[in-house]
Amino acid sequence: MTATTDGTGATVEVTPRSAAERATARATEYLLSLQDEQGWWKGDLETNVTMDAEDLMLRQFLGIQDPRTTEAAARFIRAQQRPDGTWATFHGGPGELSTTIEAYAALRLAGDAPDAPHMAAASAWVREHGGIASARVFTRIWLALFGWWKWEHLPELPPELMFVPTWFPLNIYDFGCWARQTIVPLTIVSALRPVRPAPFALDELHTDPRRPNPPRPLAPAAGWDGFFQRLDKALHTYRRFALKPLRRAAIGSAARWIIERQENDGCWGGIQPPAVYSVIALHLLGYDLQHPVLRAGLESLDRFAVWRQGEDGPVRMIEACQSPVWDTCLATIALADAGLPADHPALVRAADWMLDEQITRPGDWTVRRPQLASGGWAFEFHNDNYPDIDDTAEVVLALKRVAHPRPERVEAAVRRAMSWTVGMQSRNGAWGAFDADNTSPFPNRLPFCDFGEVIDPPSADVTAHVVEALAALGKQHHPRARRGIEWLLAEQEESGAWFGRWGVNYIYGTGAVVPALTAAGLPASHPAVRRAVEWLQRVQNPDGGWGEDLRSYRDPEWIGRGASTASQTAWALLALLAAGERESAAVRRGVDWLARTQREDGSWDEPYFTGTGFPWDFSINYHLYRQVFPLTALGRYLNGEPLTAGRREG
Numbered sequence: 012m013t014a015t016t017d018g019t020g021a022t023v024e025v026t027p028r029s030a031a032e033r034a035t036a037r038a039t040e041y042l043l044s045l046q047d048e049q050g051w052w053k054g055d056l057e058t059n060v061t062m063d064a065e066d067l068m069l070r071q072f073l074g075i076q077d078p079r080t081t082e083a084a085a086r087f088i089r090a091q092q093r094p095d096g097t098w099a100t101f102h103g104g105p106g107e108l109s110t111t112i113e114a115y116a117a118l119r120l121a122g123d124a125p126d127a128p129h130m131a132a133a134s135a136w137v138r139e140h141g142g143i144a145s146a147r148v149f150t151r152i153w154l155a156l157f158g159w160w161k162w163e164h165l166p167e168l169p170p171e172l173m174f175v176p177t178w179f180p181l182n183i184y185d186f187g188c189w190a191r192q193t194i195v196p197l198t199i200v201s202a203l204r205p206v207r208p209a210p211f212a213l214d215e216l217h218t219d220p221r222r223p224n225p226p227r228p229l230a231p232a233a234g235w236d237g238f239f240q241r242l243d244k245a246l247h248t249y250r251r252f253a254l255k256p257l258r259r260a261a262i263g264s265a266a267r268w269i270i271e272r273q274e275n276d277g278c279w280g281g282i283q284p285p286a287v288y289s290v291i292a293l294h295l296l297g298y299d300l301q302h303p304v305l306r307a308g309l310e311s312l313d314r315f316a317v318w319r320q321g322e323d324g325p326v327r328m329i330e331a332c333q334s335p336v337w338d339t340c341l342a343t344i345a346l347a348d349a350g351l352p353a354d355h356p357a358l359v360r361a362a363d364w365m366l367d368e369q370i371t372r373p374g375d376w377t378v379r380r381p382q383l384a385s386g387g388w389a390f391e392f393h394n395d396n397y398p399d400i401d402d403t404a405e406v407v408l409a410l411k412r413v414a415h416p417r418p419e420r421v422e423a424a425v426r427r428a429m430s431w432t433v434g435m436q437s438r439n440g441a442w443g444a445f446d447a448d449n450t451s452p453f454p455n456r457l458p459f460c461d462f463g464e465v466i467d468p469p470s471a472d473v474t475a476h477v478v479e480a481l482a483a484l485g486k487q488h489h490p491r492a493r494r495g496i497e498w499l500l501a502e503q504e505e506s507g508a509w510f511g512r513w514g515v516n517y518i519y520g521t522g523a524v525v526p527a528l529t530a531a532g533l534p535a536s537h538p539a540v541r542r543a544v545e546w547l548q549r550v551q552n553p554d555g556g557w558g559e560d561l562r563s564y565r566d567p568e569w570i571g572r573g574a575s576t577a578s579q580t581a582w583a584l585l586a587l588l589a590a591g592e593r594e595s596a597a598v599r600r601g602v603d604w605l606a607r608t609q610r611e612d613g614s615w616d617e618p619y620f621t622g623t624g625f626p627w628d629f630s631i632n633y634h635l636y637r638q639v640f641p642l643t644a645l646g647r648y649l650n651g652e653p654l655t656a657g658r659r660e661g
Contacts, residue, residue: 030606041613050364053335054635062329064117083327085121096132101620101630109150142218157209166458167246170198170261185451187467192285196292277307281391282332340409347412349646354414383434386427404476440494441469463625470512475527482530507542522582526589535591555600557583564627577615581640
């Protein structure tokens with residue numbers, strides 16, 4: 012208990028509960044103020060400057076650059092540069108070679124001189140770390156578009172991939188949906204090898220401009236890496252002798268595949284990279300920029316831009332995608348758990364919007380589940396081809412918290428959603444994000460695929476959310492739920508934590524799994540729950556919060572370690588509260604940290620990246636995470652765990 016003074020100067024005792032009540036009230040008011048009149052919430056989705064650099068390079072390639080956009084994007088890129096001249100992929104992270112090369116190239120296109128101090132520092136660092144030759148394949152593809160790299164020095168990606176049957180290894184459906192949507196247009200780009208020469212060279216980014224592509228070491232011939240190196244060499248040979256009718260047919264098949272998957276808003280999959288490469292591919296095939304497909308595609312890309320006023324003028328940041336469904340269901344859960352009445356107009360509006368977003372048409376997931384009826388939700392405003400299991404489970408949990416004036420409509424939507432979700436269970440009993448059984452070991456070994464995770468295997472966090480949703484519907488004893496629970500118990504690390512695929516990292520995984528297990532009926536005394544509690548108590552920071560750096564994906568020394576953040580502190584609290592630790596010192600200290608670090612307007616500051624697209628390779632700062640998760644944790648601290656069907660039945 013602490014003391015403070017009120018507005019009259021009188022001393023007031025502040026208990027953990029009173030501090031939590033004040034923080035919850037302010038956070039509730041703040042979150043309500045962010046709701047769109049249509050019912051949705053959406054925070055900025057911040058990634059890294061490759062999005063901004065590639066947007067500028069796309070505009071240069073298409074000849075549609077304009078001074079205002081270029082200057083605003085360049086201001087943002089410059090502002091993200093680290094003191095050593097590099098760019099990182101997450102706040103506080105180390106300099107990253109490919110990101111630095113792309114940022115540098117974009118700034119050169121924006122007019123920054125190579126001898127300017129910030130540019131000279133960047134190019135010197137690039138040379139010290141291997142130059143362009145050491146960059147990832149995607150970076151070198153962008154450079155090849157402008158003649159800064161040779162196409163023949165890139166891995167081959169033949170469009171004939173479109174003809175590989177779905178039962179054969181390395182068919183396009185062996186790739187995760189995000190990789191699939193990117194690779195298909197890139198087969199066209201790779202086949203056509205376009206070059207639109209830039210007005211300058213980038214010799215300063217080579218370790219030796221006379222020998223820009225030094226030989227790379229060969230992998231051992233006996234291993235898979237050696238096999239795929241030899242396969243790539245064979246594909247380069249095949250390119251010279253490929254039958255022209257077959258290649259034309261393959262390019263045509265890829266183009267049709269792209270066009271069929273364009274969303275109603277003009278985008279592809281609701282994410283920026285596939286949209287960029289689809290626009291390039293179709294433009295290379297003769298679609299002019301005023302063609303309805305390309306015009307809609309380019310307009311959709313403009314909607315990824317977030318404009319702000321900076322000290323030196325407008326600043327433009329590009330979001331990799333937008334997260335309204337995810338943000339809305341999480342905000343609904345947070346407000347309901349914080350005590351907002353279930354029939355509050357804000358919650359009913361949110362439910363109406365989410366109900367309208369339910370997807371009832373088939374998508375790529377039907378390749379593995381052809382008889383399954385649709386019923387999921389996607390992450391974005393428009394993405395009917397790729398609903399995801401994680402969003403669907405959380406939307407169900409949100410809808411079950413709302414007293415909707417038409418309960419039969421909600422129940423029908425929930426039934427469709429859970430039927431689809433259960434049908435997307437993988438053979439091992441767990442759930443991936445977008446596809447079932449997307450676990451082939453081969454795509455990640457391709458020389459082309461060095462840009463991050465390219466498959467979508469089941470993960471603990473997604474599986475936990477599905478189990479929690481099933482428990483909320485009273486189906487915790489359903490055989491599919493039991494298989495999911497068994498998988499989760501088997502996946503627990505020796506430390507007591509669970510790996511986090513879509514959030515950073517073990518704190519996220521543990522914060523998702525423990526509430527799911529207890530909702531499904533596991534007692535707080537279960538050994539798996541106790542091990543998780545002990546781990547969370549061990550990794551709590553001295554200030555009372557929790558944090559975990561993204562480096563934990565690469566370096567075990569970082570597991571459970573990092574500066575305290577609002578979202579990660581909330582995840583830890585959600586697990587501890589679910590485990591019956593409400594009166595523990597760890598929970599009191601965590602709640603106190605949230606109350607102490609809250610701003611006067613009810614928000615929290617969180618510059619750190621606590622979300623992931625690909626673990627380590629692509630990191631995300633969801634700007635609404637810092638609001639919804641602390642409010643959920645505070646609400647459950649004050650009001651208890653949400654009453655689910657699983658708990659009612661014991």
